[in-house]
Amino acid sequence: MILWQMLRFAFGGLAANKVRSALTMLGVLIGVASVILLLAVGNGSSVAVKDSITALGTNSLTVSAGSSFGGARGASTAKKLTVDDAKALASSAQAPDIKSVAPVVTTTGAALYGDISYTPGSIVGTYPAYFETSNQKVEKGDYFSNDDVLNARKVAVLGSTTAKQLFDTEDPVGKQITIGGTPFTVSGVLKTKGSTGFNDPDDLVIAPLPTVQNAFTGFGSVNQILVQATSAETTTAAQAEITQILMGTHALADATKLDFRISNQASLLTARESTGKTFTVLLGAVAAISLLVGGIGITNIMLVTVTERTREIGIRKALGAPKGVILGQFLTESTLLSVLGAGLGVLAGLIGSHFSIVGIKPVVIPESVLAAFGIAVAIGLFFGSYPANRAASLRPIDALRHE
Amino acid sequence: MGRTNSGSRGGGRHTGPAVRAGDATRGDAGPPPVIQIRRVTKSYGLGDATVHALRGPSDPVTGEPLGVTLDIEQGDFVAVMGSSGSGKSTLMNILGCLDVPTGGRYLLDGTDVGHLDEGQLSLVRNRKIGFIFQSFNLVPRTTALAQVELPLAYAGARSAERRRRALAALSLVGLADRSGHKPNELSGGQQQRVAVARALVTAPAMLLADEPTGNLDSRSTEEVLGIIDGLNAIGRTVVLITHEDEVARHAKRVIRLVDGAIVSDVRQGPVAGPPPAIRPELVGGRS
Numbered sequence: 206m207i208l209w210q211m212l213r214f215a216f217g218g219l220a221a222n223k224v225r226s227a228l229t230m231l232g233v234l235i236g237v238a239s240v241i242l243l244l245a246v247g248n249g250s251s252v253a254v255k256d257s258i259t260a261l262g263t264n265s266l267t268v269s270a271g272s273s274f275g276g277a278r279g280a281s282t283a284k285k286l287t288v289d290d291a292k293a294l295a296s297s298a299q300a301p302d303i304k305s306v307a308p309v310v311t312t313t314g315a316a317l318y319g320d321i322s323y324t325p326g327s328i329v330g331t332y333p334a335y336f337e338t339s340n341q342k343v344e345k346g347d348y349f350s351n352d353d354v355l356n357a358r359k360v361a362v363l364g365s366t367t368a369k370q371l372f373d374t375e376d377p378v379g380k381q382i383t384i385g386g387t388p389f390t391v392s393g394v395l396k397t398k399g400s401t402g403f404n405d406p407d408d409l410v411i412a413p414l415p416t417v418q419n420a421f422t423g424f425g426s427v428n429q430i431l432v433q434a435t436s437a438e439t440t441t442a443a444q445a446e447i448t449q450i451l452m453g454t455h456a457l458a459d460a461t462k463l464d465f466r467i468s469n470q471a472s473l474l475t476a477r478e479s480t481g482k483t484f485t486v487l488l489g490a491v492a493a494i495s496l497l498v499g500g501i502g503i504t505n506i507m508l509v510t511v512t513e514r515t516r517e518i519g520i521r522k523a524l525g526a527p528k529g530v531i532l533g534q535f536l537t538e539s540t541l542l543s544v545l546g547a548g549l550g551v552l553a554g555l556i557g558s559h560f561s562i563v564g565i566k567p568v569v570i571p572e573s574v575l576a577a578f579g580i581a582v583a584i585g586l587f588f589g590s591y592p593a594n595r596a597a598s599l600r601p602i603d604a605l606r607h608e
Numbered sequence: 609m610g611r612t613n614s615g616s617r618g619g620g621r622h623t624g625p626a627v628r629a630g631d632a633t634r635g636d637a638g639p640p641p642v643i644q645i646r647r648v649t650k651s652y653g654l655g656d657a658t659v660h661a662l663r664g665p666s667d668p669v670t671g672e673p674l675g676v677t678l679d680i681e682q683g684d685f686v687a688v689m690g691s692s693g694s695g696k697s698t699l700m701n702i703l704g705c706l707d708v709p710t711g712g713r714y715l716l717d718g719t720d721v722g723h724l725d726e727g728q729l730s731l732v733r734n735r736k737i738g739f740i741f742q743s744f745n746l747v748p749r750t751t752a753l754a755q756v757e758l759p760l761a762y763a764g765a766r767s768a769e770r771r772r773r774a775l776a777a778l779s780l781v782g783l784a785d786r787s788g789h790k791p792n793e794l795s796g797g798q799q800q801r802v803a804v805a806r807a808l809v810t811a812p813a814m815l816l817a818d819e820p821t822g823n824l825d826s827r828s829t830e831e832v833l834g835i836i837d838g839l840n841a842i843g844r845t846v847v848l849i850t851h852e853d854e855v856a857r858h859a860k861r862v863i864r865l866v867d868g869a870i871v872s873d874v875r876q877g878p879v880a881g882p883p884p885a886i887r888p889e890l891v892g893g894r895s
């Protein structure tokens with residue numbers, strides 16, 4: 206018996222019960238599409254995190270006030286970070302691995318341009334080193350300079366989102382905006398970094414540290430000190446040096462009771478990435494279950510089909526159909542169901558991945574498409590073979606007598 | 609249609625008076641019987657609930673069933689009669705290799721069917737046997753032509769060849785113009801004629817029919833029997849189950865079963881030559 210003949214029988218069998226075949230295929234379709242799509246969503250969020258690691262710069266370290274051990278925080282009289290700490294880090298000879306230091310204060314407030322008012326995500330006061338450390342590139346205009354910092358000039362660099370909100374299509378460079386009553390001249394606009402799905406890194410205003418302190422926060426502590434190590438490999442050494450120096454300035458003796466925290470952006474994001482992986486695996490597991498359910502659907506339908514057509518099997522056997530042909534017919538039917546279902550599922554998955562889902566742009570993993578398709582077809586073969594084998598092994602008379 | 613049967617066998621064949629089934633026929637010249645069953649029994653169930661569908665005579669000493677023994681010559685036309693539940697269908701299913709006996713041996717063309725594996729059995733069903741059922745047993749949703757092509761497809765015939773032979777078989781039963789009809793578009797008589805066409809399309813040496821006319825009116829019965837007579841006339845062995853004496857009159861030999869045993873075996877016509885219905889002067893003769 207030729208393959209073509211078998212395919213024709215199988216198509217005939219499926220066509221005889223169109224609704225049933227369609228529903229079974231739908232089960233497989235949903236299984237395959239959800240495997241592809243959910244893995245793409247998981248992968249998409251991992252990719253977004255990976256992108257933001259590179260965007261942040263892998264050799265930056267953030268020092269912030271407070272104990273790294275939650276319990277000790279309230280007990281010790283935690284000293285805040287100050288500009289002096291930053292200066293100590295920047296000027297110390299004990300820190301060969303530190304490239305640059307930028308103290309950071311953050312605040313919020315409404316910005317005004319003409320009659321447009323907009324509240325950016327954050328207002329950052331810092332040193333020019335901040336731009337390099339946090340991987341911020343200017344697109345139009347220029348950064349502010351050390352000179353601007355020393356003179357506490359009222360200049361600001363806008364993130365692209367903020368610039369768009371305030372100026373729309375106008376060129377912001379050189380224009381005056383007012384933040385909390387203080388007029389600032391826009392010196393530049395930053396390049397868009399793009400959302401990571403968690404917050405918008407382009408929605409900010411960056412101004413010289415003393416200017417912001419003067420206008421908003423006062424000259425007390427700073428929120429963070431951003432440190433750039435000389436390279437990605439020296440971040441650990443730089444971290445040790447920072448600890449040493451700050452223990453000195455904070456007069457701490459016990460390395461286990463620090464009143465500041467140093468976080469390594471890269472390692473933070475790696476942690477986030479591994480969370481992302483877990484997320485992907487979980488999504489994949491859910492999807493795999495739905496694929497399995499689709500497979501059970503095939504078995505179920507094939508069992509029903511075989512039971513329903515037992516008499517027909519008896520007739521065919523009485524006419525001399527070899528076991529292989531009967532087996533082949535039902536296996537072809539179930540495989541056809543799963544191949545068609547899986548094919549449509551791949552199509553649905555690929556189309557679905559063009560839409561962003563819960564703020565995440567799905568990124569299809571090519572292997573997942575192959576694997577989902579392959580597994581679905583294998584499931585069709587595997588789960589179809591039981592009913593098919595049962596049908597083919599019947600003695601003709603038993604099949605013919607079947608009610 | 610393919611190979612015509614190897615002639616209606618020479619007239620030199622012994623056509624003597626009614627031959628008792630069994631050992632008596634052995635030793636004659638000529639081809640051996642196509643069907644030889646030896647002490648075949650078939651029982652269902654176990655213990656006290658055992659039903660002996662085929663038992664044959666009982667052993668006079670132990671009372672054990674001895675099984676049915678029967679020979680059928682090539683070219684014979686045998687009608688099997690008996691009351692309901694007497695084991696006719698059981699016997700027929702064993703002859704058609706659709707069922708296996710509980711005990712005894714069945715030799716088809718000299719080969720012991722009990723020793724064949726599943727694959728060889730399907731070959732035997734496909735090549736040597738044409739089975740006609742009381743309930744037609746057509747494959748649903750399949751056109752008459754495809755229906756008749758099926759056995760050829762299982763035999764591995766090419767598409768063009770299949771079509772040609774299937775159409776020839778359909779025109780033989782007078783249904784050439786109905787080849788595109790599905791079973792639900794055919795009358796009972798037409799369905800049975802499609803089934804007959806399907807049974808004869810592979811030119812099997814043996815045609816087995818389990819009450820082929822049981823569901824048909826007298827006109828359709830005559831049509832179907834006419835075809836079967838014609839097939840026997842060209843040398844096919846026919847075994848047919850019936851309840852009707854009218855139908856049994858077409859046969860050359862009538863076997864009666866009671867409770868799974870053969871109680872009478874009557875020859876109505878010689879094995880060689882056309883069946884009695886085609887030689888009306890012989891009907892009713894030699895009993």
Ligand SMILES: Nc1ncnc2c1ncn2[C@@H]1O[C@H](COP(=O)(O)OP(=O)(O)OP(=O)(O)O)[C@@H](O)[C@H]1O
Nearest residue numbers: 652659660661690691692693694695696697698699
């Ligand atoms: N699958 C089975 N299981 C149990 N008993 C069976 C089975 N098939 C047949 N029998 C029994 O075997 C006996 C013979 O059955 P069979 O079908 O051969 O009768 P029959 O002569 O063909 O009758 P009818 O003329 O009504 O068709 C019956 O008593 C029946 O009940």
Ligand SMILES: [Mg+2]
Nearest residue numbers: 696697698818
């Ligand atoms: Mg019967």
